[in-house]
Amino acid sequence: MRNLTAALSGALFGTGLLVSGMTDTVKVQGWLDVFGDWDATLAFVMGGAMIPMAIAWRIAARREVSALGTPFPPKNRSGVDPKLVTGSVIFGAGWALAGLCPGPALASAGFGGVNGAIFLIAMLAAMVAAPKASRLLDRMTAPKGSTMDIRALTPTYAVSPQIDPEDLPAIKVAGYTTVIDNRPDGEIPPHLHTPVMEEAAKALGLTFVANPVIGGAMTPENVAIQRAAIEASGGPVFAYCASGNRSSVVWALAHAGLKPADELIGIPARFGYQLEHLRPALEAAKG
Amino acid sequence: MQIDWIYGLLGGLMIGSAAAFYLLVNGRIMGASGIAGELVDGTAGRTWAEKASFLAALVATPAALAWVFGGAQTHLTSNWVVVVIAGALVGLGTRMANGCTSGHGVCGISRLSLRGIVATVFYIMAGGLVMALARHGLGLI
Structure with a gap:
């Protein structure tokens, strides 16, 4: 059951990305290109997506668990940390260069051609390497002479x-x-x-x-x-x-x-x- | 085109409904980078099958629609060096920040989560800056 409902959600998400035009890198890069031929479509996509989601959060607030009995994810209270900001800046840079973020990159796998596949492989490989890179950063910023x-x-x-x-x-x-x-x-x-x-x-x-x-x-x-x-x-x-x-x-x-x-x-x-x-x-x- | 915003709004409503459904039924946050990342780095644990089902449908549905109706195009740059660098930055950045456009953007902001709002502000600002530099400064893309 959980797998079926997850698949339904994935199918709707993919369809929405395709219909909205977010799988087209020209539209995404157009949104980021403030100094060029600016394209406002992404603002409508984000705005449209937040309406049902805001309602869903209100419903979730009044219930204990989801329809399938999973408790709702609590709000992350750990606040803003350097990794959130650094990671977001790195992500934003890659997003601008290719015009793809993880959702549309996956949704366009079927028609994105060879370069779309190359993007996906690079992205997934980096996701595997991310914890190691993150730890390396911790170690590099740690005081010298420490074997800990x-x-x-x-x-x-x-x-x-x-x-x-x-x-x-x-x-x-x-x-x-x-x-x-x-x-x-x-x-x-x-x-x-x-x-x-x-x-x-x-x-x-x-x-x-x-x-x-x-x-x-x-x-x-x-x-x-x-x-x-x-x-x-x-x-x-x-x-x-x-x-x-x-x-x-x-x-x-x-x-x-x-x-x-x-x-x-x-x-x-x-x-x-x-x-x-x-x-x-x-x-x-x-x- | 003038009617692009209507498709944008319609598609956005579908994306938001998918996220709402995933939250209210499965009880999880619909974040593309988190779902993909946990599957490839092996931290999905017992939620593996559920996340794999989501991902499979996310890939297969637009692929089928594009095949039936035709006309779907990513217009992705043919410069594979840029593609590799961009892919690596997106993968690394979203995992470090623990979220991307769907998780921090759609799910986070609609909940008025400070982390979601801050992340979105930073990735859009960085995106705009890199776009200005790469397109208008260096003529790279």
Whole structure:
């Protein structure tokens, strides 16, 4: 059923793109060509599309779940971050050069010829490479001499495999203000135990929160502590465990109902953390 | 042509209805870059079949209509270097920004989402600037 309704929506979307003229790059480039022969069609397309969608959001606001029982995606409250702006500028540049954005590029696959196919391949390949490029950017902007692997899930929350007390200054330089320790002491040698880390962190003026998560036996309390620590932090939060997996899981559960489940699973997946098994819990939660 | 805006409005209403249907029935945001991106980078997980169905219909329906009625043209530039660069920029940018014209534009703005509005302002501004530079400055496109 879900697949059928998704296909119906895709079919209508494709038809709309074709009818509106958005699969014609001349119209799209004409809209962006303010200094040339300006074409206003795109404004009518966008305006027309927003009418039914605005109504749909109003209906969604009055219901708990969609017709097929999926909770509606909550509004992303993480605000504007550099990646949103940088990504949009990069996208806008490519959009102007060819006159195609992802929807019309796909919708015109059947009649776009060889160059249309080349565009699609380049676009999809870049989509696969995007998380890596994004991480490379993070690493390049990280302080030098650091061997750490800071995996920023969001601009305000990063996870990492086990760190050393000597890594803490670099974490501070990177702008983090709170460090959460999600690894129980029983797993690691004494020089990495919580009291040692806590002392080193506090000496640097970092807020330190111990929230040991036992692998496979996470408690609701773990989630509550993580959430409280994230909310209480004045700046970005850095959480670590053995691999960063547990720190990702508590983050996802702490944001259940506050961010779309697709995002809570999709973002950690880009760093290799598989949270698909949490989907039922993440989708069931209410904000 | 003078009547292009009518087709634009009509097509826009269809696009918006598709997005509205996808939201109210499947409970998801209809964003072309997100759906395609999650399928190719493997993060779609359990929603894979649903997203693949959407994508297949999105490709097949206009293809069939174009074949039956004829006349569909993309007028895409024949300069394949520009095509490759543009495709790569669109793929990279939309995934970094987590959305494109459909997700941030149609779905985001209609919800008065700050992220959607900011993203749309920036990609239109960047698009206009690059267009001015590439067409009127360098004569590239």
